[in-house]
Amino acid sequence: MLPSAHRLTRSADFLVTTRRGTKVSRPCFVVHVMPPPGAIGDSSTTRIGFTVGKGVGGSVTRHAVARRLRWQARSLLTLLPDGCTVVVRALPKAAVASSARLGDELRSAFSSAAVKMAK
Template identity: 45%
Template sequence: MLPSSSRMRRGEEFSTAVRKGGRAGRPTLVAHFGMREESGEPPLVGFVVSRAVGGAVVRNQVKRRLRHLMRDRLDRLPRGSLLVVRANPPAASARSERLAAELDVALDRLLRRRDPSRGRRDG
């Protein structure tokens, strides 16, 4: 699972990422990316899964799947970053491979916007 030290818990951290950060949407999820004032802190990741996704059991399954996927992608996030992953209703029935692919696309977009030199390829 995602390390406890990397989990977002405070409401103002969620607000900072959602309101002041960038956003990249996919059919199954939307990722919001922001930065904290203290850039030396480890990255934090939070998850939002509303009732529109499904009942409590389904919502918890989606959160667990997203936490598991983020564990392997945590090292891609710069220090001091805040990432909120919001699940859309199609996430409930999506296969893990699709969730992983869409999470990768969203992260790539957000990180490329933050550092445009990463997205350039010559040739």
Template identity: 40%
Template sequence: MLARSHRLTRGSDYKAVVRRGRRCAGAHTVTYSMRAADSTAPRFGFIVSRQVGGAVVRNTVRRRLKAVCAEALPDVDEGRDIVIRALPSAANATFADLRDEVTRCLSRKIAS
């Protein structure tokens, strides 16, 4: 799991990353990334709306995305804020599909 120091917790931080960050779209997720002004550790945030499914499905997708990000944490540059938005198709995606997609976007260095 991601430690608190690696999570976005304020709505204003989410909004800033989504509005000003660079994006990488896939079949199941959209990943936004930007360099943070004050953070030294990379921080992640997740947006999983009701369009993805009911509460159980949304929480499953969120847990899978958190696990993927925890695996990728050593490879992410310091000072990055990353928001991952799950699309409705993420409800039917396997863990491997989500991992491949998010890893591809994180490795692209989408926020230079």
């Protein structure tokens, strides 16, 4: 589980990040990353939130996908600059993907987002 300091919880933070952040798409999810200068709040830690809609499946499936994504993201937050705000929006393919595939795609998306923000 993610430490509370790394959790994105306010709906306003989700909204701003998805609307103004850098977007990186992968087959299982879409990652929105807000760079540190535009991040909401005074926190210097990277904060991450997950959106898993009904299109992914029933409640048991959605929660399982969210848990697997959270577990994979825990160790990958260091790929992004400190202070970023991240929203991971799961797509229906995430329900049938293995945890290893989710981890690989998340690593790839975070790396791509870091490169995009550096430009």
